[in-house]
Amino acid sequence: MSRAHTLRLAAIVALVGSGVAVASARPSIARPRAASTAVADYEWRLPPGFPRPRVPADNPMSEGKVELGRRLFYDVRLSGNQTFSCASCHQQARAFADALPRGVGSTGEVHPRGSMSLANVAYSPALTWANPNMKRLEQQALVPMFGESPVELGLAGKDDELLARLRGDADYPRLFAESFPSDAAPISLVNITRALAAFERTLISGNSPYDRFERGDTSALSPAARRGAQAFFGETLECFHCHGGFNFTNTVDFVGKGFVEVEFHNTGLYNLRGTGAYPADNPGLKEHSGDPADMGKFKAPTLRNIAVTAPYMHDGSVRTLAEVIAHYAAGGRTVHAGPNAGVGRRNPYKSGFVKGFTLTPRERADLLAFLHSLTDSSFLADPRLANPVTRPAAPGAAHAAPSGAPSRDR
Known part of the structure; x- marks a missing residue:
């Protein structure tokens, strides 16, 4: 990754509210949290007895933003080679996880850990298996998009190309403008992560x-x-x-x-x-x-x-x-x-x-x-969480374990 690209991503991380640089290395210490109930025009559809998820003040929920995030979540254009989407590793029928022992990225690289279920991720103050500093969905979205070790969506160095793809779409310019009406240039990396996070906060399961x-x-x-x-x-x-x-x-x-x-x-x-x-x-x-x-x-x-x-x-x-x-x-x-x-x-x-x-x-x-x-x-088949647009799969888009996947200890 070039120095310019690294600096650019650092600025994006800062904008989406990075929690990377936190003081405590021991995450088991209880810490007070400032309450936020930012909901804009969004009405939560929560199971009986479920509390309201915490929402960052700089990314209030809205129906339009959730729908935009849903489209982005399933869109293979959010990968460098346009064969993978967020849903490739987070499949609704599997509670937004997958069936692989370890994740596999868009280039076939095997990851060290498995894809976590996104069910009720809105209630999770720690978003990965072992990183206590990854706390915000907006921040976490940058990792699969631009990470290089391992490669997931494979967008490192292709952020301008990604934005051009979305700006050239028939629907995205309108959807971004409606979701971020105060932004002069609403199709941005920051707003992509905000829309994805808004959709992911709606993945609530409580009807078993x-x-x-x-x-x-x-x-x-x-x-x-x-x-x-x-x-x-x-x-x-x-x-x-x-x-x-x-x-x-x-x-x-x-x-x-x-x-x-x-x-x-x-x-x-x-x-x-x-x-x-x-x-x-x-x-x-x-x-x-x-x-x-x-x-x-x-x-x-x-x-x-x-x-x-x-x-x-x-x-x-x-x-x-x-x-x-x-x-x-x-x-x-x-x-x-x-x-x-x-x-x-x-x-x-x-x-x-x-x-x-x-x-x-x-x-x-x-x-x-x-x-x-x-x-x-009902969660596994909820049409409100499913792919809203069916597009032909790109060549090589099948998500299967590669022959070089690590063996599992018995």
């Missing part, structure tokens, strides 16, 4: 069978799922400590929440050479904090729609929900051979909540039934 049961529909949940819920929220399994609350994660933010605690956890997935180490390309929070004790710590993702987001963990190395349960039941994973061999339950940095447990076959089936009850089928 479990939700309907909690709202009084006793027929919504099977007896097995009810028993599984009791186990999930019990002290024996400890699941709810990291996956509790309305969004089934312990890291949330919303209007009216006075303090936000961003937590990351080592679950004993690896223990290379018995030293507590994780693979070099995935050290977790330690990569950002520099603290050896943060080795292997990653964000606890929401469990909403978890049944459709396999494979699991930050690197996609756990294939099924049954294997996830087995991992926690053992108190950590044992990798028997290869460069990642080690006994995860003995990882010295492992969370104290991951201590193992014993379940009968029926209890395991009950827990699985509960996890499946968190699938919101």
Whole structure:
């Protein structure tokens, strides 16, 4: 990347409200947050009991901006080679995740981590697996667009070309002008990120069978799922400590929440050479904090729609929900051979909540039934979140795992 391009992107990051340069390297410290309820003409359609998402004051919600963001989210012209869109890695039918163990960019480069689900991302104060400084959707959008290590959408050095594509479209000039009426030149990189963020804040899921049961529909949940819920929220399994609350994660933010605690956890997935180490390309929070004790710590993702987001963990190395349960039941994973061999339950940095447990076959089936009850089928098929414009796929646009994709530890 040229120095001029680097400086230009730095200016864009500043405009969209960068959180990169923050003082604290230890994100688990609770910090006060200034409330913002900027909504303009937008009316939230929230599930019963859900709080209002926090919205930056410099990017108020509007129906027009959300619709613009939806078009941009699905538009392959937002990639350098015009074969990829945001939706290539964040597919609605998979709760805006994908089915790959690790993400694959527009050039075929395999990424070190999997694509996170965007379901309820509006409530997330930490937007990636292990970077506590990535807090704003507007800021985060620049990473897949212009990042070079790894390449995702592959737009580095092509920002002028991108803007020219959008300005030459039949609809975008009008949509941008309506969404940003006070801007003399509304089609800009800053406004692209603002529109994308506005749409992503509408990806709210809260109509699963479990939700309907909690709202009084006793027929919504099977007896097995009810028993599984009791186990999930019990002290024996400890699941709810990291996956509790309305969004089934312990890291949330919303209007009216006075303090936000961003937590990351080592679950004993690896223990290379018995030293507590994780693979070099995935050290977790330690990569950002520099603290050896943060080795292997990653964000606890929401469990909403978890049944459709396999494979699991930050690197996609756990294939099924049954294997996830087995991992926690053992108190950590044992990798028997290869460069990642080690006994995860003995990882010295492992969370104290991951201590193992014993379940009968029926209890395991009950827990699985509960996890499946968190699938919101209406969210996965909501036409308001789907591609608003169907265009022929560009040549080579198929999103499949390349033959060189990393193998997964068994």
